[in-house]
Amino acid sequence: MSKGQEGVLPQGKEQENLLVMLERAQSEFGYVPEEFIVEAAHSLNVSISEVYGVATFYSFLSTKPLGKNVIRICKSLPCYLKNSQMIIKSVEDEIGIKPGETTPDGKFSFELTNCIGACDEAPAMLINNDVHVNLTPGKISQILKSYK
Amino acid sequence: MSEKRIVLKNCEVIDPRHITTYLTRDGFRALEKAQKEMTPEEIIEEVKASGLRGRGGAGFPCGLKWELARNAPGDEKYVICNADEGEVGTFKDRYILQNDPFTLIEGIAIAAHAIGAKQGYIYLRAEYHHLLDSLVNAIDQAKERGFLQHVDIDIREGAGAYVCGEESALMDSIEGKRGEVRYRPPFPPTKGLWGKPTIINNVETLMNIPQIILNGASWFNQIGTERSKGTKVFSVSGDVKRPGVYELVLGTRLKELVEELALAEKVKMVQVGGATGRLVPYDMIDTALSFETILGAGAITVFDQSRDVIDIVYRTMEFLAEESCGKCAPCREGTEAMVEILGRFFRSEGMEKDIRVLEELSSAMMLSSLCGLGQAAPIPVTDSLQYFRNDYENRIK
Numbered sequence A: 001m002s003k004g005q006e007g008v009l010p011q012g013k014e015q016e017n018l019l020v021m022l023e024r025a026q027s028e029f030g031y032v033p034e035e036f037i038v039e040a041a042h043s044l045n046v047s048i049s050e051v052y053g054v055a056t057f058y059s060f061l062s063t064k065p066l067g068k069n070v071i072r073i074c075k076s077l078p079c080y081l082k083n084s085q086m087i088i089k090s091v092e093d094e095i096g097i098k099p100g101e102t103t104p105d106g107k108f109s110f111e112l113t114n115c116i117g118a119c120d121e122a123p124a125m126l127i128n129n130d131v132h133v134n135l136t137p138g139k140i141s142q143i144l145k146s147y148k
Numbered sequence B: 001m002s003e004k005r006i007v008l009k010n011c012e013v014i015d016p017r018h019i020t021t022y023l024t025r026d027g028f029r030a031l032e033k034a035q036k037e038m039t040p041e042e043i044i045e046e047v048k049a050s051g052l053r054g055r056g057g058a059g060f061p062c063g064l065k066w067e068l069a070r071n072a073p074g075d076e077k078y079v080i081c082n083a084d085e086g087e088v089g090t091f092k093d094r095y096i097l098q099n100d101p102f103t104l105i106e107g108i109a110i111a112a113h114a115i116g117a118k119q120g121y122i123y124l125r126a127e128y129h130h131l132l133d134s135l136v137n138a139i140d141q142a143k144e145r146g147f148l149q150h151v152d153i154d155i156r157e158g159a160g161a162y163v164c165g166e167e168s169a170l171m172d173s174i175e176g177k178r179g180e181v182r183y184r185p186p187f188p189p190t191k192g193l194w195g196k197p198t199i200i201n202n203v204e205t206l207m208n209i210p211q212i213i214l215n216g217a218s219w220f221n222q223i224g225t226e227r228s229k230g231t232k233v234f235s236v237s238g239d240v241k242r243p244g245v246y247e248l249v250l251g252t253r254l255k256e257l258v259e260e261l262a263l264a265e266k267v268k269m270v271q272v273g274g275a276t277g278r279l280v281p282y283d284m285i286d287t288a289l290s291f292e293t294i295l296g297a298g299a300i301t302v303f304d305q306s307r308d309v310i311d312i313v314y315r316t317m318e319f320l321a322e323e324s325c326g327k328c329a330p331c332r333e334g335t336e337a338m339v340e341i342l343g344r345f346f347r348s349e350g351m352e353k354d355i356r357v358l359e360e361l362s363s364a365m366m367l368s369s370l371c372g373l374g375q376a377a378p379i380p381v382t383d384s385l386q387y388f389r390n391d392y393e394n395r396i397k
């Protein structure tokens, strides 16, 4: 955000853009770099610890570099009932890492997440912003191949 | 009682990409009526008389909320549509946003007109980023046609936090902060977003508004039960042959939804209302679905006889512990302690005193937690202890 825009923000609302800025950084760099946090704090006139606090609160923001593609498998009950465990296992086998890890080539990060609102087509997962549903272990390899 | 389409009237009928398909089905006629033929006070009276209650889980009377915001001093006011849909097992708002963004926009526009807000927000959960373009497109089309001259509607995206569906945490999030629950009072209608009068309504609540305005409160309040008017959209998943979204007249029996519509067999238990919802054992499947009985945001998760109740409760509590915002100790520490104890039962290593500790923790959390998350977190534990106590007792080592 430019200084010009900052000036027109109504009083007390400077921080409004913080989460939006962090979300942009996340999608642009794949994480929220430290320098970005410092800069955001300066430009919005809030403390660095406040910005850091926001950046670490939300599970879709990361202060550490993530892989180019982020896989999030739903671990909530409705998906669990439809064997999400097996999907987790096939992703582990396919890319050789466990939830919470990133592949050495930086291509994939792998996380578990809570209900993504696709329980009618469970088991489900997100890769970046794409929803994949009605998963079976057999489909995993094909789906992952489509992410470069 | 059974299926009836009010909220889902246009879903899979109109083309969500083209406003013209909505306009041929009375689209934006309710807004026109509200602006040309009614005063804001009359709109609020109509919504109050309809008996419409919030569909996001708490069931607060919608018109009353609007009236409080309307009467609150100041001319900077806000309308927020809660599209965070974080309740485990819920996907009806996703279905609505996907299939009929226009009715929602019309509902928000009417709400803004009624309370005197010039700015509206749709708070969309990060997991629904895939719906963003279609929503933006719908807002743009409504704007182009001149329907949004009195209000700007912007979308704010969440970033992955269940607690941000809670209204005060949600407002923090829009303000660019960590989503932490606020101490109340004051309530949003008097002091909400940036301290200004604000109404927050669930997607489904706002979907009812255009039809209430067009057809009148007396049409709407003949549907449903004494204290639950209209319909409810349910999200059915789990051990059923036909998972999906069903809109039923309030007061319909759980049995009809689960067995006749979703085709469940050999049901052991149904969780109604997601992680903090009620557990209904099969012998109570005749229970009516309404605010007077059980409802929540309408998540219906069905478990058949092959399922282990303790496993279900344990996993539910793990979720709640993870999603507790941590601001108040009863919720933060209570959910952690429960995970530990339930883990013992899950491994058949329960201790004699554990059941009593679970019960004591439950009442402490219900009484002293700051928000609905901590207050309702013990429900799966207390319900399972009531209906499936043997499952616990058999796992004491």
Ligand SMILES: Cc1cc2nc3c(=O)[nH]c(=O)nc-3n(C[C@H](O)[C@H](O)[C@H](O)COP(=O)(O)O)c2cc1C
Pocket (backbone or CB within 6 Å): B053, B054, B055, B056, B057, B058, B059, B060, B082, B083, B084, B085, B086, B087, B162, B163, B164, B165, B166, B167, B168, B200, B201, B202, B203, B205, B206, B371, B372, B373
């Ligand atoms: C932990 C927690 C999570 C919530 N999540 C949601 C949600 O995802 N969507 C929603 O509409 N309401 C949610 N609510 C309820 C909101 O606080 C609020 O009551 C609701 O948005 C009001 O709208 P309504 O009156 O139209 O239902 C949640 C409440 C709590 C305590």
Ligand code: FES
Pocket (backbone or CB within 6 Å): A074, A075, A076, A077, A078, A079, A080, A114, A115, A116, A117, A118, A119, A122, A123, A124, B088, B089, B090
């Ligand atoms: S439980 Fe997995 S999408 Fe809802």
